[in-house]
Amino acid sequence: MIKSKDIKKNENSSVKLSITIDKEDAKKAYDSVLAQYAKEAQIPGFRKGKVPAAILEKKFGRGIRYEAGENLIKDALDEAFKEIEEKPLAYSIPTLISDFPEDFTKDITFEVEYDIYPEFSVPDYTDIEVEEPKVSITEEEINAELEKLQKQNAIVVEKEEGSRVEEGDIITVNYQELDENNSPIEGSKREDYVFTVGTKYNLYEFDDELIGLKKGEKKTIEKTFPEDYQVKEFAGTTKKIEVEIKAIKTQNIPNLDDDFAQDVNEKYETLDDLKKDIENRLIKEADSIIRQKKIDQFLAKLSEKTEIPIPKSMIKAELDNSYHQLAHQYQTTEENLDKALEKEGKTREDIYKEWEPSATEALKKRLIINQLIQDKKIEVSDEEMENYYKEIAEGAGVDVEQVKQYYAQMGLTNEQLSYDLKEKKLFDQILEEIKVKKGKKISYVDLTKANE
Template sequence: MIKNKETELLENSSVRLTITVAEEAIRKEYDELLSEYCRNVRMDGFRKGKVPPAILLRKYGEVILGETAEKVVQKSLQQALEGGEHKPIATSVPTVDAADKLELGKEFSYKVTFDTFPKIELPEYKGQEYEELEVEVGEEDLERELKGLQEQNSVVVDKKDPVAAKGDIVNVDYVELEDGGQERTATRRQSFVFEVGSGYNLYRFDEEVAGMKAGEEKSIAKDYPADFEVKELAGRKLSLKVKLNSVKEKQLPEINDELAQDISDKYKSLEDLKKDIREKLAQHASRRVREHSISQLLDKVAAGATIALPKSMLESELEEEFQRFLGRLRAEESVVLRELEKEGRSKQSVQEEWKPAAEKKLRLQLVVSEMVKRENVEATQEELDGRVKADAEARGISFEQAKEIYTKNHLYDYLAFDIKNEKLYDQLLSSAERKKGKKVKLLDLLGGNY
């Protein structure tokens, strides 16, 4: 069908194909369509299938030519992609940029553009240098964990004097207010429960809620810095109406042998519990130090890599991030778009703000994928089974039950992906030059301050 194909490499890993289809192939598609019309079309004065082609063409000629062009493009593009070096990625739909007017007895040419998987040029990624943090796991870390277990085993009761204070469990209704005092319905939450002082609320209004009494309602003003951790609030000034519905307080058990035994039968005393906590903290610290070291190495590789990031890949990532944003707000897209418009913002402007982070994320994913490929890293069946067995033990189910869950939910691919990445990270760390890093506290490391 294809008489000629020319390939033009464009920026951002995009490709444009110029495809020329032979006139004989066009005639074949046209004749098949004309025959189909002759068999099926009904016209006044003629029985079905008995309309003379000349009469049928006077009415449907242009339609048949148009459908012929569509079939020619569909079939020739499929042929070009199947036998070609360049193929569209999942996020890119081939788009016809320009096409000749299809005429019988003549060749037909058109241009089609699509994004391809980017060529990835990596720097030397073995033998890189990194600093390994030295984590101090101290008594304050042990006390914090014990305090957490004490909190988990507390009893929550109504507070006699229902004035909210740090550590109390409160139930609130809240909603954002416009400049005129009207409520922004998309932001309304009712019966939201959190602990005062924990910061476990979107707007971080713990300080404003502290001191309120059950049944009280008030408006509060918030001014968030540009680097605020909740990016949808960063740089914003807003007003909120908050109503305190109820206040409860926690009755904490004593930290002693009895508490340890209540937590698990495997602990005979408080010292047994403390020993187990210290071991788990050390393991946790080791994992976070490893993650920090790997992050340094990957950032260096990504910074030195040459990647022409496809536009459609970036747009797809930004769209997924916007959908996650909607999920966090628990709101319909149309409602959020209206609220953004009131603030002089738009979906496009928000995504533009997110673009640097999205580009970094994709670059890291691509360089890891490329290194896994170059190092021929594979996940063995034994490794897969080992992970599934460990998961089964943690869930308290049999190995066969776990295998069924993994198969039914298509989790083996994700598991293999994780194993291959971890094996690659082992290789990078073993080949890298380790330098002694600074001493840090475990809490700072867990908080992402390093």
């Protein structure tokens, strides 16, 4: 079908493909559509299937030419994409930039533009230097983890009759807003609301005002909220809230001893066993965070040295995906998210403009990783994949089959998991090749905070 083809590269990994189709194939395509019209057309004065071609062309000429042209272009592109390396990205539909075919009695030439996977090379990176902070696990940090375990294993019990609310108590309240006449405001009432005093996990943050009250007591609180209050409709206003204490509970914290360690997990015989295991876990977590920090530094510096002509359709697809994920995060649809933005005087396009620099940089880094995996010919064997599953299973305290079933339910394929392992192997190599200098000392707490 294709008599000749030519491809030219434009900016940002866009190409222009020119195709010339032989006039004989052009006529065949036209005659095929004409024959179909002749078979199906119903025109008064003619039997079905017996309408002369001239009549059909006069009545349906434009439709016949359009359908024939569409078929020709589709078939020619299918043929071309089997032969050329410059194939379009999945989300880049070839766009016709020439005139649509009209004359099917001679050779037909048409041109399309589309985006392709960007071609680039990764420059030498062995001179890149990254910093590795020095972290030590302190006794205080181990004790802080023990305290968390104590709270997790605490038993919640009712406080004795006549006890008063104290910080840290778990209380159940009924509350409602009152108007200037001390009448309840419709729709503001909330019953059996439970929260821990001191956390301020309640709409009005009335924790402090409830300290000292007993079960069954009521208190009317008048509270003025600052201009920057997190609940926008309360900001800068004064509210009157009536609160009734329905229940007061406290946590019975277990003692830190060998029995506590055994209750946490039967694998521990003593409290020292538990503390040692906590220390080892914190060391592993710190090592993992430090490793990722070194990788992030490396990619940021390599990205500055690397020129990649990222196509616009690839950036658009990245932004579309981020918007979809945002809607999913808020458990809504993209259309509802559009409406919510409109209320704030924004559009999806405004958000895309804000996101584009970071989305482009994230894409650039992923492209670099992909290219390095190809350049280094990193592969993953079946045995390595199985060991990877075992490692995950051991860390989660489950068997390998459970891990495989979990990933299958999440829709993650072996190919996707294999890519994760390839990436891990890649950075194992790279961190051995680049320069790593010792950074400043930092506590485990500060390390994890910086990583949030």
